[in-house]
Amino acid sequence: MQEGTSLEKRLTSAMAVLAVCHVGAALAQERAPAVVVSGKRASLASAQEIKRDGIGIVDAVVAEDIGKLPDISVTDALQRVTGVQILRDRGEGAGVAIRGLTQMETTLNGREVFTAGTGRNLDFADIPAELVAGIDVYKTSSASQLEGGVGGTIDLRTHRPFDFSGRQIAGSVRAVRGDLVKRTQPQLSFMASDRWTTAAGGEFGVLVNVAHQKRAWREDQKSAGNPVARTDVVPGQTVVVPSGTSETTSLGDRERNAGGFALQWRPDRALELYAEGSYAEFRTVQDSQQINVSAAPTFVAGSPVLFPGTADLKSITWTDAPFSVLSFARDTTDRTRQIAAGGRWTGGALTLTADLSRTSGTDQLFFSGPYFAGTVARFTQDVATTVPATRVAGTNLLDPANYRYTGIGYRTRPYDGGLTAARIDGTYRLENPFFASVSAGVRLARRSAGNAPGLIYADTGVSGLSASDKPGYVMPNPYADFFPGQGVPSIGTFLVGDLATARDAIGLRRAFGITAAVPPSASPLSLWAIREDTRAAYVTTRFQGAAVDGDAGLRVVRTRERVAGSQAVPTTGALAPIDVDSSHTDVLPSVNLRYRLQDGFYLRGAASKTITRPDFNQLSPSLTLVANTVTPSLNQGSAGNPDLQAVHSTNLDLAAERYAGPTTSMYTTVFLKHVDGFVTNVAGPETHDGAVYLVSRPHNGRDARIAGAEAGYQQFFDTLPGWMRGLGVQANYTFVHSAMSDGAGGDQPLPNLSRHSANLVGMVERGALSARVAYNWRSKFLSTYTNVVGVGALPVYLRGYGWLDASVTYRLSDRVSLALEGTNLLRTVRTAYYGVPTRPQGAWINDRQVGLVAMLRL
Template sequence: MKPTQQSIIFTLLFAVVVDSYSADKPPAESINPDSNLPEFDTVFILGNRISLENALMIKQEHIEIVDSVTANTINKLPDYNVSDAIQRITGVQITRDRGEGSVIQIRGLTQVETLFNGREMFTAGNGRNLDYADIPAELLAGIDVYKTATPDLIEGGVGGTVNLRSHRPFDFAGREIVVNVRGAHADLANAAEPQVSGLLSDYWQSERFGKIGALVNVVYQRRAFREDQASAANPVGRNDLIAGQTVYAPNGSSETLSQGTRVRSSGNIVLQWQPNDHWDLYAEANYTEFKTTQDSYQLNLFPLSESNALSSGLPAFSAGSAKVFPGSQNLQSIDWLNASASQLSFARDTVDRTKQGAIGGSWQNHKFKLSSDLSYTDSENDLFFSGPVMSASGVNFSQNLSGTVPSSIATNNVLQDPNALKFSNLALRTRPFAGTLAAGRVDGELFFNHGLVKAISAGMRYAHRDANNEPGLIIADTAIAGLSAASLPGQSQLNPYRDFFDGQGAHSQDYLIGKLDNARDIAAIRKIFGITSNIPGSNPLGTWQIEEDTYNGYLSAKLDGVFFPIDGIIGLRIASTEQSLNGYQIQTVNNTVTPFNVNSDYIDLLPSANFRYLFSDAWHFRLGASRTLTRPDFNQLSPSLTLTANTINPAQNFGVAGNPWLAPIRSTNVDGAIDWYPNKATALSVAGFWKSVDGFVANTANPETYFGQTYLVTRPYNSNTATLQGFEFNYQQFYDFLPGAFKGLGLQANYTFIDSETFYFCFRPTRAAAKLIA
């Protein structure tokens, strides 16, 4: 796969910080002693260095192991989305999708709990996680990654917990107005798109009503992308390519070019009120929408198999053309004959929409603090896939696997002949996901002035989550017979893209592709191809609906060393989970579809202990131990079955099914870290970690027969215990000792090593109802 693009970004930032309401502001006459001179509001210009210093300060102040990225003023994170920003944190890895960060891992694990201002946030889908590509970086004030658990953190992250922090009005000294405009040019897509964001924050103070603040933050991003993919299919052992030798050759090749746009629209509104020194109240609402519009053109070439070549009497390859890599049995290059081809042109559009609203606040005096939060989250995700499929036979092509990019190129003109290419299928698929979460929590903390125990904290949380994919994946693919590209000249064209992979390797060019002018108009495109059948409705086998209630409580103590410079947090979190899984299953005796329901509940005890030893102000040593869990994804728990028939090759029928009896992933963790902070902008850190994970979810595929056809069905199971260990290294410094302009030079570097092992395809017994897990 080729990276989607290189981008040149031009940024214009306008920021005004007016601290008119700051209690610490000096009197006007001290700023302007000459009364004849005009008075101006103070304007602050802050660089990136202060953000790095604040991130280190957060790390130093926490007893647990935490790493952060901060933005002291909006737009200090020069990234598209949250995933692009979080990749700078030690121990965090990301995967990319169409040139942007998407899924994150903490120390190699995707089981991550994501919070937005301390409350759970997610993107509707098969899983429980937030798609980090949804959130623009400009919406955030900072990101905190918790690598060790504490009792007050919401459970769900075996890998760790990420808290995304947005701005609030009282974060600023007064009025804050920020406008950011930039343009990004994508080289491969050869297009430039705008990105605009703005923030307006202010607060007012009076003796009667106290301090009242309001903030509005909006972001709009457009980005063009292009993605080129080339791959060789699965290798198959063949005895006909080189006499007396078994050669492992790919059973095909695939080349796809995708181009489109991605659009983010996001907004955050916050009201904050402090009627007096004891109260801090807030109301928040945020909205994110992330749309991807994509056109793709895929060419698949399938050589004759050894058995098909024998039965048909057709040569499968040019005699003497097969070559293997030196010293191996793996095919390097060959000239295939009489191959079959399929050309897929399709529109593939997705949209994520997530809304969250919350109200809450806290009351505090010198001995006690009480806080609460009520929130509601609503998320949806939709997929639309549509386009024509053409097929042909008698294609000759050369395949070469020796270059940087696997290449294949047609050597005859079958793919350019509109009479040889036939429209074989019209693809149409839609798939929705939806999810809601209503949650409420109450926390209290009691402070002590003397003794070993500095504070005792306790809290409760209740959350109700609903997730479904109704009406499920609707597959309305329709076979087309008797229509050649020549009979519908307006529905195909020569491939206009001649720079596949920037010209690296040899690839087919000037072949016919389907047009996508009407792909997003279902009625129109079906009429063009003469399809009059009704679009099938929901397939109950592929639908699921899951309700989950979680009840949580925790008790913890914050310790402060009396005789030694040691402090810590110890405690216990109790998590009770009740699930109701609804779907459908096939009765294999008579192939009837019947409703299916599974109810389950379980309780987890999640102890944790974190300690920090201060050798000095500069040297910190941290040690943590905890028990964590991640509940299985919804599609993994689903009792339903999705079957996808291949109308061209039934041998490639496949299915996906869930397992309602999956147990959560549970982990015992030990972490240690030693940090050195010689000054506020410099740090050197080394951390080690060990996890014993009780039952990752692994998939296995087996043939199953339904309605007289065989499908290769993939199902999830709990594996045996796995162990994961490793270490992290982080270094940050500004070289102030350098002369002149070099004094502002700095460096950030980190390295993570992970080693893990488990038993493959060894499955534990599934869970029983109402268990107490310690």
């Protein structure tokens, strides 16, 4: 505590000295210019100008272009950037990867920002799209940029009052309806900005921006279960059979509440000061109804059918198959806050900048609900269809007497994190025909993360009660229309838990005679607290000749990590505290070159070394165990490794770019990354408290090679005749090949990386009409590995899929516009399989969302 106080005092003192000397604050990396242009294609021109004028390789999306498609969050907007791939969660964009790497640096106005949890980065799904002025994706590195991203850096830029020439007021009202959930929810946004001339001749500006989003959603998921090797299905042959089916309908609301303010003061030409802050809250409220039917020891004679030429089971009818029903409420809440102050001072050839910021965040999970079990007389499954077909017969699943209560689930889990950071930068313009300037800076930061009181796991068994004994807690499944429109039979009609009381978790437990108090804390083995101090310094020079310009620099970073937790003594099983204190220094050179072959035609080259520090849960020595009360063989656990080292990458990029007009360009890039010490998890059985768990632990050591190419093109076809004038197109394609050592002399691809991905956007800008149709596609990719007893480690592949969004906007006047929007218009079904297509893993379907929007600008 004393060390933390002294660091904050030093940071505060440094800022005070800067204020006295009229030194202002700046961004953690060079802020992309605020290009303010008008006209129907302003957004494309702004983004293209940012890409063209950057010394490194950067892609940009600006606010107006984000608003022309129905992008709910920043993640949705990122999916169309060349080289970026995203995952899907509840019908929205989820995880983000740059060229296949999720190890990136995330910043807000150049300052490091994060979502509290086990990782280091910001979850871009937390941020409403309306809150940003632009998004810059840096694929190459400069010494002045924050370290931490072997994949790259994504910077979110928010509006500032000096971005506008005067008063600016804008807002929107949106109503969005999901066709599966059959509910409509509102979304609102508002921004007000103004600037004034002070009595002393300076300028002062104020900006406020807020957004509220609520979206009703539904997701249906169907799984065939893990493959199981059996010798009793076909005489004399080992057959791989699906272990059953898992059919889940989840629905609820996703709510984002976010806001920010910015103050700017320019007392004279030399000095500019600012203060700004932001808050983002992202809450998911979820009700899930899940039925699981397992493969049984017995089956109907003659019913097993194999896929031709394989030992994989295609269809079968099991008899006396056990089933379980899990009904639960699962709610999560992320909160992130950041406040900062600083400015910029320029005197002659010297510019000094500085920044002081404080970021904090929390993440919380709540889980509660009843569990049931029973047996069905016959269970038939056929996994040959895209969505596996399932049926039950011989047992009335609407009869409460066929269900017995097995337990009441209850879990909570918090995360918290904090960051105090300060930096000072200086740039001196040189009177030299080639070397234009030299820049240097330092940054001090303290990052903290913890999970106390940990995962409170208080699932409690219930015995001796059937559903007919307490009929008030069950009801017919209201979502019997499972996977609508797919024409594949599912169980659908069965009893589920009534979740009206699930969020009164203590009351629900008492209703079933559970009087044991919920533990105030998880096992000390699962708790961890991490503090990380970094001190970084850099120097870089900007050079500019007749046809070539660029920068070259060196960044040196000293990192000290202190990891605290507990571990079990192997001989006695007693708990002992663990406190690991380590430090290391990284030297990160970089160079970026841009060669102007002719007007509008550039060649670029970049080389750098970058790092990413391990995630916090990977560093933690603590052990988390999650017992499965229904199927103990599925007991799982996870633990960290405080001896993990940072991941290092050596990067090379070459690009060619052609700019033929304000909104017309084409480009191609090839890149190569060699990543050392890639962190991977190794799972193995461990016995704890007499029970066997499959425990996953991270290790360094694997190397990875990522090589690929990107290409993009955009243009409006203004020379076309008649109604075709105003048509335009944006298209990009990314190829990425990855190979990671598997530790046994072979290679495997990186997880969640598609070899091919592409975006195609058709555009119309004609008078008062603006329209966009956007198709995002990615090819098959490795999702994860699953260890299956008797079968071994199986890769899980998600098949390639496309996602179609569209928007049509009509401008009623210079101040009012109306829009009709649609997302997931194809109602895409995503499917996965274990290793080969004849071993299906799961399928997912989400809502088609349609929205009406009214936009006002004063």
